[in-house]
Amino acid sequence: xxxxxxxxxxxxxxxxxxxxxxxxxxxxxxxxxxxxxxxxxxxxxxxxxxxxxxxxxxxxxxxxxxxxxxxxxxxxxxxxxxxxxxxxxxxxxxxxxxxxxxxxxxxxxxxxxxxxxxxxxxxxxxxxxxxxxxxxxxxxxxxxxxxxxxxxxxxxxxxxxxxxxxxxxxxxxxxxxxxxxxxxxxxxxxxxxxxxxxxxxxxxxxxxxxxxxxxxxxxxxxxxxxxxxxxxxxxxxxxxxxxxxxxxxxxxxxxxxxxxxxxxxxxxxxxxxxxxxxxxxxxxxxxxxxxxxxxxx
Amino acid sequence: xxxxxxxxxxxxxxxxxxxxxxxxxxxxxxxxxxxxxxxxxxxxxxxxxxxxxxxxxxxxxxxxxxxxxxxxxxxxxxxxxxxxxxxxxxxxxxxxxxxxxxxxxxxxxxxxxxxxxxxxxxxxxxxxxxxxxxxxxxxxxxxxxxxxxxxxxxxxxxxxxxxxxxxxxxxxxxxxxxxxxxxxxxxxxxxxxxxxxxxxxxxxxxxxxxxxxxxxxxxxxxxxxxxxxxxxxxxxxxxxxxxxxxxxxxxxxxxxxxxxxxxxxxxxxxxxxxxxxxxxxxxxxxxxxxxxxxxxxxxxxxxxxxxxxxxxxxxxxxxxxxxxxxxxxxxxxxxxxxxxxxxxxxxxxxxxxxxxxxxxxxxxxxxxxxxxxxxxxxxxxxxxxxxxxxxxxxxxxxxxxxxxxxxxxxxxxxxxxxxxxxxxxxxxxxxxxxxxxxxxxxxxxxxxxxxxxxxxxxxxxxxxxxxxxxxxxxxxxxxxxxxxxxxxxxxxxxxxxxxxxxxxxxxxxxxxxxxxxxxxxxxxxxxxxxxxxxxxxxxxxxxxxxxxxxxxxxxxxxxxxxxxxxxxxxxxxxxxxxxxxxxxxxxxxxxxxxxxxxxxxxxxxxxxxxxxxxxxxxxxxxxxxxxxxxxxxxxxxxxxxxxxxxxxxxxxxxxxxxxxxxxxxxxxxxxxxx
Numbered sequence: 001x002x003x004x005x006x007x008x009x010x011x012x013x014x015x016x017x018x019x020x021x022x023x024x025x026x027x028x029x030x031x032x033x034x035x036x037x038x039x040x041x042x043x044x045x046x047x048x049x050x051x052x053x054x055x056x057x058x059x060x061x062x063x064x065x066x067x068x069x070x071x072x073x074x075x076x077x078x079x080x081x082x083x084x085x086x087x088x089x090x091x092x093x094x095x096x097x098x099x100x101x102x103x104x105x106x107x108x109x110x111x112x113x114x115x116x117x118x119x120x121x122x123x124x125x126x127x128x129x130x131x132x133x134x135x136x137x138x139x140x141x142x143x144x145x146x147x148x149x150x151x152x153x154x155x156x157x158x159x160x161x162x163x164x165x166x167x168x169x170x171x172x173x174x175x176x177x178x179x180x181x182x183x184x185x186x187x188x189x190x191x192x193x194x195x196x197x198x199x200x201x202x203x204x205x206x207x208x209x210x211x212x213x214x215x216x217x218x219x220x221x222x223x224x225x226x227x228x229x230x231x232x233x234x235x236x237x238x239x240x241x242x243x244x245x246x247x248x249x250x251x252x253x254x255x256x257x258x259x260x261x262x263x264x265x266x267x268x269x270x271x272x273x274x275x276x277x278x279x280x281x282x283x284x285x286x287x288x289x290x291x292x293x294x295x296x297x
Numbered sequence: 298x299x300x301x302x303x304x305x306x307x308x309x310x311x312x313x314x315x316x317x318x319x320x321x322x323x324x325x326x327x328x329x330x331x332x333x334x335x336x337x338x339x340x341x342x343x344x345x346x347x348x349x350x351x352x353x354x355x356x357x358x359x360x361x362x363x364x365x366x367x368x369x370x371x372x373x374x375x376x377x378x379x380x381x382x383x384x385x386x387x388x389x390x391x392x393x394x395x396x397x398x399x400x401x402x403x404x405x406x407x408x409x410x411x412x413x414x415x416x417x418x419x420x421x422x423x424x425x426x427x428x429x430x431x432x433x434x435x436x437x438x439x440x441x442x443x444x445x446x447x448x449x450x451x452x453x454x455x456x457x458x459x460x461x462x463x464x465x466x467x468x469x470x471x472x473x474x475x476x477x478x479x480x481x482x483x484x485x486x487x488x489x490x491x492x493x494x495x496x497x498x499x500x501x502x503x504x505x506x507x508x509x510x511x512x513x514x515x516x517x518x519x520x521x522x523x524x525x526x527x528x529x530x531x532x533x534x535x536x537x538x539x540x541x542x543x544x545x546x547x548x549x550x551x552x553x554x555x556x557x558x559x560x561x562x563x564x565x566x567x568x569x570x571x572x573x574x575x576x577x578x579x580x581x582x583x584x585x586x587x588x589x590x591x592x593x594x595x596x597x598x599x600x601x602x603x604x605x606x607x608x609x610x611x612x613x614x615x616x617x618x619x620x621x622x623x624x625x626x627x628x629x630x631x632x633x634x635x636x637x638x639x640x641x642x643x644x645x646x647x648x649x650x651x652x653x654x655x656x657x658x659x660x661x662x663x664x665x666x667x668x669x670x671x672x673x674x675x676x677x678x679x680x681x682x683x684x685x686x687x688x689x690x691x692x693x694x695x696x697x698x699x700x701x702x703x704x705x706x707x708x709x710x711x712x713x714x715x716x717x718x719x720x721x722x723x724x725x726x727x728x729x730x731x732x733x734x735x736x737x738x739x740x741x742x743x744x745x746x747x748x749x750x751x752x753x754x755x756x757x758x759x760x761x762x763x764x765x766x767x768x769x770x771x772x773x774x775x776x777x778x779x780x781x782x783x784x785x786x787x788x789x790x791x792x793x794x795x796x797x798x799x800x801x802x803x804x805x806x807x808x809x810x811x812x813x814x815x816x817x818x819x820x821x822x823x824x825x826x827x828x829x830x831x832x833x834x835x836x837x838x839x840x841x842x843x844x845x846x847x848x849x850x851x852x853x854x855x856x857x858x859x860x861x862x863x864x865x866x867x868x869x870x871x872x873x874x875x876x877x878x879x880x881x882x883x884x885x886x887x888x889x890x891x892x893x894x895x896x897x898x899x900x901x902x903x904x905x906x907x908x909x910x911x912x913x914x915x916x917x918x919x920x921x922x923x924x925x926x927x928x929x930x931x932x933x934x935x936x937x938x939x940x941x942x943x944x945x946x947x948x949x950x951x952x953x954x955x956x957x958x959x960x961x962x963x964x965x966x967x968x969x970x971x
Binding site: 183184185187188189190191192193194202203206207 | 704705706726729731734735737738739741742743746747748749750751752760761764810814
């Protein structure tokens with residue numbers, strides 16, 4: 001059998017598959033840039049407490065609004081805190097909260113979407129109308145309500161963000177399931193008598209996983225922006241925890257004469273968002289999903 | 298030479314693989330199309346036949362590019378032409394008729410408008426003349442009452458009518474060359490025969506040259522003067538169609554013709570081993586080498602050239618064609634199948650009706666379906682253990698619907714489905730217990746859709762084994778390998794994904810999955826229609842072998858009457874969800890007695906230019922079964938009178954055990970055969 005040679009593609013381990021995908025992603029310039037930025041931010045988040053040159057909450061009135069210097073690379077803010085220290089630490093909270101937030105969004109949005117797509121009928125109608133109703137509420141207002149009622153602790157922020165960003169995933173997962181559900185292998189599994197759970201787990205998830213993961217990656221960057229907006233409005237993490245949204249909010253009034261205090265967190269935030277976006281795009285392309293034809297919900 | 302209209306010279310088309318290798322789809326093709334002739338291009342999927350036809354109108358599919366050679370039309374190379382110049386040729390000089398006219402017509406524009414658009418583009422007629430021309434064209438393609446058809450939208454027409462409209466549009470520019478890409482493939486048997494007859498008429502009437510691309514040798518045989526046989530991007534045989542079909546001197550064509558089931562002969566045809574090589578995998582030697590029965594060392598190392606034989610007027614690409622020159626095609630051997638059915642009844646359908654009607658609120662409360670004219674009605678069939686019964690009919694005849702109900706995917710409205718004389722299977726999936734589900738397994742039409750693309754072959758076959766028998770670990774693995782060997786696939790297939798298998802291999806995996814449940818009954822829904830001809834015979838042979846080994850009962854649904862003839866013991870002919878005729882296949886095929894069976898059998902295309910289809914009835918499509926009387930009244934050419942419209946015909950039995958539902962007395966039915 002000569003055909004054997006080209007078909008010699010053994011079942012790969014999850015690790016081998018992942019590394020292959022990452023290599024494909026990195027083979028595109030935009031993917032490589034995105035990945036590098038993202039990896040840089042993640043590494044920074046892990047090591048920043050150990051490399052930070054100053055104490056992030058040390059207030060020193062004598063050092064108010066110092067311009068960048070050899071000692072204070074990015075200068076100091078209006079309370080005399082080191083901007084460099086606060087910038088490299090500022091991504092930690094945002095990354096952690098939004099990462100777990102999007103994980104929750106993926107889980108509930110994905111599973112609910114798949115379930116609705118599979119069972120269809122009245123249940124699907126009712127659930128989707130509820131999701132639509134939530135989509136029509138401006139999320140930031142609803143977030144503000146939740147935060148002012150329950151406080152701004154991580155335990156509140158993660159599930160709340162996860163909930164609001166999962167709504168869109170429900171629709172994507174449902175649509176992806178609809179594509180799969182008409183195929184004969186689902187009919188075949190039904191005729192064999194598999195349970196709904198088994199059909200979702202064995203037949204549907206492997207086929208919609210990629211689409212949902214890509215959607216989740218996109219949601220992550222949007223959530224990051226959303227989270228920073230909350231902080232900017234004063235409803236995110238509370239001071240003195242270093243956070244980009246908070247830093248921008250504090251320093252924006254002084255922008256005209258102390259631009260350094262606001263530029264550093266802006267660069268940090270936007271580079272991370274760009275990094276995640278580029279990575280998600282490259283991820284989608286590596287998986288063979290063309291996002292350009294689908295409008296985000 | 299002025300009578301050559303299209304000249305293909307040393308044409309090679311290919312693409313570049315990820316590794317940068319040049320992979321050829323067409324290899325050095327040279328051929329001429331003469332004025333007024335119809336050339337058939339035959340080949341299996343992936344042989345490059347569509348790529349060649351598209352190149353003839355200067356189009357190369359996205360991702361492919363021309364590597365060398367040219368397509369000359371009126372002594373200019375189409376493949377080098379600017380798109381502005383090509384626009385003047387396409388539609389006006391060379392027109393294309395697509396495979397699926399339903400998708401090729403714009404859904405929101407009236408038929409007349411679309412034809413007018415073609416006329417405005419390709420002719421200089423003024424409004425009055427165009428108006429006349431539209432009805433002229435619609436008349437030419439034999440659409441009834443052109444004035445009303447022109448005002449309809451595509452979805453209001455049947456598949457056959459849509460295809461006719463596509464032909465009319467192509468003729469609007471009075472082209473010199475018509476390219477037809479599988480124009481009848483999606484159509485019903487009777488419709489297909491009518492469309493082919495129309496194409497034949499148009500070829501004669503207008504003198505247009507035609508290039509007819511198809512995988513179906515039966516259709517090609519009816520229309521073409523000359524046949525080009527393609528295999529893995531090469532022309533392997535080219536010559537007058539009669540010679541090629543009667544005396545194929547290339548081993549591939551020889552084997553292909555042998556593997557086609559025939560209406561006139563019962564039993565399974567011989568199958569050809571292996572499958573067509575993927576592009577880019579051929580090393581040295583003949584591309585057909587590993588499937589060939591006539592090959593030797595020379596074929597392995599050297600690739601044969603296309604050789605023109607003057608005495609036969611044929612070109613052939615084979616070293617050993619002489620061995621085949623003397624062998625005639627009549628030596629076709631069929632493995633007669635033995636009727637293994639026992640007297641024991643295994644499945645009984647009595648008075649079964651199935652409806653797709655939506656339940657209204659009141660019906661939901663009482664859990665009933667109310668529909669006076671259900672899609673499927675009054676089905677009474679006894680199926681014996683070990684037999685193969687085929688359900689035959691055109692699309693919309695309810696054959697798949699009946700299968701779905703037996704499998705429990707669809708609720709029956711009335712009637713009983715009994716298994717083994719006492720177990721009631723009338724309920725749907727939710728109410729059946731796992732064992733009821735195990736005894737009935739399904740094999741689907743398209744293995745691309747019925748196998749989960751993200752599962753390996755092992756995982757696919759493991760599903761029923763885990764579900765029904767709770768197998769695990771070593772034992773599971775052993776069973777999987779065992780099943781794979783039964784369907785003639787080796788152990789090394791376990792770790793492959795469906796996309797790495799050929800069509801035939803995929804269908805074998807689907808068969809293995811069905812047999813994994815150790816079922817008593819297997820429902821086969823058009824299992825061979827998505828496969829290539831050479832592969833089809835192999836799958837049919839496999840199914841027959843497995844049936845003999847396991848004593849399984851098959852319920853076989855197909856629109857291909859020759860395939861049904863080959864494999865079935867008994868045939869049930871359906872029209873509009875009502876039974877017309879049930880009987881042993883030998884009798885049904887030898888003495889077709891019900892008028893509808895006559896129509897169906899008459900329309901079958903055989904790969905033989907001497908056997909012409911007989912067109913008995915009009916190819917009208919009925920949307921719903923008639924409320925009263927015989928289901929076939931709308932198309933029957935032998936209506937007796939008012940009785941056909943008012944009363945449901947009685948069952949009449951012939952001496953051979955053939956049951957026919959017709960008002961015409963049985964003696965008369967048998968007398969008036971064609």
